[in-house]
Each structure stands twice: as structure tokens, then as C-alpha cells.
Amino acid sequence: MQWATLAAVLPALFANHVASQQMLRFACSQLVVERTDPLVNPGMKFTPHLHQIVGGDSFNVTMEPEVMDPAQLSKCTSCSFVQDKSNYWTAVMFFKHKNGSYIRVPQVGNGGPQGKLINDGGLDVYYIPSGKVTAFKKGFRMLAGSAGNTDASKVNKARICHRCWTSPNEGTFVGGAPCDNNDSVDIPSDPKCKMIRQTIIFPTCWDGKNLDSPDHQSHMAYGQGNGANGGGACPSSHPVKVPQVMYELMWNVTNFSDRNMWPADGSKPFVYSMNLGGSAAHGDYLFGWEGDSLQKAMDNRCDLNRACPAAGLTTQEPAQYNACKKKQQAVEDVDGWLKEMPLGSKAIKA
Incomplete structure (x- = not known):
């Protein structure tokens, strides 16, 4: 009985802690949904898979670090903090209908x-400090992650994970901490899932020398x-502690819960835009905060989604x-039903 009581209160305790x-x-x-990737495929249009990109509107195909400063070149940002002109992007999740x-x-x-x-699509971004950090x-x-990985055992579930969100809305908290035993590397395939929460946690230790x-x-x-x-x-090889960047995405799968819509061959109904599952989940990050605003935000313990005068946020x-x-x-055209996954040539409407 004691264990049952503890299990019942743990999510609430975690929620209070967070x-x-x-x-x-x-x-x-x-900001845009397109096949570009200036980190992995600079200069290429129609890259191997589709991405959703958020952040500063100076985002382009090349983003050469020597000349490209999003903080200076962006006229707007799709993130709620005005000073954050960074770009963040991930693969796109698709539902595969039984008709192909x-x-x-x-x-x-x-x-x-x-x-x-x-959000209008996109994702939620976290910057989590642990003691003194260097922006x-x-x-x-x-x-973070590997777009070509097909082996779930090669993914640390405590860093990249998916959760079956059984609540009918995103406002009701489900489970405990991100990437715990409630989560899986694979994308859940269960009609009970109303949403699928995807979490990508980036590393927090930098070598202190190389920007890439x-x-x-x-x-x-x-x-x-x-x-x-x-x-x-x-x-010791990467001695500089930086803020922990975390992406959180809520994919609404409510309209795809009817198994009669799922592939008849038993293949997974949800895949990322590489036509692969959760083992290939990944996130790209390109820094673009104005001046020293992120350092000030960390030093002054700025909180959540609120203005922070001490850091000028x-x-x-x-x-x-x-x-x-x-x-x-x-x-x-990447909207609506597509005849096939947008890989290689341009997408074709169904």
C-alpha cells in the first residue's frame, strides 16, 4: 500500500520540482518547413529529408559561421524571447496511411x-543551468542524435526519447521526468496515445575551443x-559546462488512432521524415542570442517564459x-496528403 501511495504522488512531486x-x-x-540543413548539408536545396525550422528569420541554406550572425541579421524570431535569434530544427513526423x-x-x-x-507548430526550448555555466x-x-540510425540500442533513452501521452490535452501532465521509464526510444504505436511527446536533450560539456x-x-x-x-x-576533454539545451515537441496523433487506417503490413504508422523511426530522432542547434544576453540570463537565474530585466530579456x-x-x-508542397515521403525528388500530392 505504501508503494502504491508513493507511485501515485511521484508525478506530482516531480511536477513541483520542475x-x-x-x-x-x-x-x-x-519558421518554415523545408528540405534544407545548413549544418549537415550546407548549400544544398532538397536535402535528404524534411525539417521544421524555428527561430531567427535570417535562416538560409548556407549559414556560414564566419559571416553569418543570426542575432544581427534576423529581422524577427519565431521564439517568444525577442533576444533569441538562434535556429533550432528537427525532423518532421509523418503518419503513414495503409494506402501508402x-x-x-x-x-x-x-x-x-x-x-x-x-506554438504554431515548432517546439519548446529549454536552457537548464547546473551551477555556473558558460553561454x-x-x-x-x-x-544531437543521428538521422541515419536504425538501432534503438545505440540511443541513450535518458537523452532522446518519446512518451505516449494518454491525456486528451497537452495541459494534463503525464508521467514523470523527461526521458524516464515512462519513455521509449521508439515512437509509440498505440491507439491510446492522444499525443506523442518527443524530447531531445543536448550535451552540456564543451571542449572550450571549437565552435563546431x-x-x-x-x-x-x-x-x-x-x-x-x-x-x-x-x-577533462570537455571541461566547460554550458547550459543544457532541451527540445520538447508535442505531436498530436489523436486523428490517427483508428487502426483501420494503419499500414496492413504491420509496419509502423508513425515515422520521421527520413522514413525511419525513433532511433533516428535528432535535433540541430545554431546559436544566435544577441550579445551576452544568454550569459546574463543564466547568471541572473532568469526563469521560464518571463521577461527578465536583469538580463535585458x-x-x-x-x-x-x-x-x-x-x-x-x-x-x-509539404502540406496535406502526399503520394510518397518527400525524399529525393520534390514531394508529390496524393
Whole structure:
């Protein structure tokens, strides 16, 4: 009976802990959905798979770090903090119908103990400090996950994960901490899921020298800790502790719960835009905060989605950041039912 009581109160205890933890947590709406990737495939249009991009509207196909400063070049940002012109992007989740056609899974903002965030697609971004941290520098970029990975055992579930969200709305908290035993590497395939929450947690230890690396990962390392706790102690090879960046996405699968719509061959109904499952989930990050605003935000323990005068942070209303959009650079129709996944040639309507 004692264990049952403890199990019942643990989610509430976690919710209270997260609600009291000081961190930035804010909404970023979709800037554009297109096949570009200036981190992995700079200069290429119609890259191997589709991305949803959020943040500063200076985002382009190349984003050369030597000349490209999003903080200076962006005229608007689709994120709620005015000073954040960074770009954040992920793969897109598709539903595969039994007739072979595909459609993008819609998204909603996240709820939870810290309050509801309002998004027009996109994702929620967290910057979680653990003690004294050093903010990223101009030109910094990194990648978490691997877009070609098909082996779930190669993914640390405490860093990249998916949760079956059984609540009918995103405002009712489901489960405990991000990427815990309630989560899986694979994308859940269960009609009980109303939404699928995707979490991507980036490493928190930097080598202190390189703003990027050939694989976009080697200049960074995960600390000894797991989960969304700000990161643990750093290895001597990567001694500089940086804020823990976390993406959280809510994919609304409510309209796809009818198994009669699912592929008859038993294949998974939900896949990412690489036509692969959760093992290939990944996130790209390109720093673009104005001046030293992120460092000041961390030093002054700025909190959640609120203006922070001590760091000079100001916020926009949803109508403002939702209005920050960019025309596709790789122009193709990615809305509605598609005859096939947009891979290779341009997408074809069903």
C-alpha cells in the first residue's frame, strides 16, 4: 500500500520540482518547413529529408559561421524571447496511411506544471543551468542524435526519447521526468496515445575551443548525469559546462488512432521524415542570442517564459512570434496528403 501511495504522488512531486527549478522554457513556432540543413548539408536545396525550422528569420541554406550572425541579421524570431535569434530544427513526423500516402502529424504547444506554451507548430526550448555555466559563443552549433540510425540500442533513452501521452490535452501532465521509464526510444504505436511527446536533450560539456566539429558532435560531450537536470560533471576533454539545451515537441496523433487506417503490413504508422523511426530522432542547434544576453540570463537565474530585466530579456506575445515566417528556399508542397515521403525528388500530392 505504501508503494502504491508513493507511485501515485511521484508525478506530482516531480511536477513541483520542475516548476520550482529556475530555467528558461519558451515557445518557438515554425519558421518554415523545408528540405534544407545548413549544418549537415550546407548549400544544398532538397536535402535528404524534411525539417521544421524555428527561430531567427535570417535562416538560409548556407549559414556560414564566419559571416553569418543570426542575432544581427534576423529581422524577427519565431521564439517568444525577442533576444533569441538562434535556429533550432528537427525532423518532421509523418503518419503513414495503409494506402501508402503520408501526411505530417500536427503539433501543439506544451502544457505541464510550468504552464501552457502556445506554438504554431515548432517546439519548446529549454536552457537548464547546473551551477555556473558558460553561454555559447557566436558561431556555435551542434547536433544531437543521428538521422541515419536504425538501432534503438545505440540511443541513450535518458537523452532522446518519446512518451505516449494518454491525456486528451497537452495541459494534463503525464508521467514523470523527461526521458524516464515512462519513455521509449521508439515512437509509440498505440491507439491510446492522444499525443506523442518527443524530447531531445543536448550535451552540456564543451571542449572550450571549437565552435563546431566535422561530425557536429565531437566538440561536445555529455556529462556524468542523465536526463533534464542540467548535466553532470564534465570530462577533462570537455571541461566547460554550458547550459543544457532541451527540445520538447508535442505531436498530436489523436486523428490517427483508428487502426483501420494503419499500414496492413504491420509496419509502423508513425515515422520521421527520413522514413525511419525513433532511433533516428535528432535535433540541430545554431546559436544566435544577441550579445551576452544568454550569459546574463543564466547568471541572473532568469526563469521560464518571463521577461527578465536583469538580463535585458523581453518577450513577445504569441501573435508576434507566430507571425515570423520565411518562404521555403527548397520550394515544394509539404502540406496535406502526399503520394510518397518527400525524399529525393520534390514531394508529390496524393
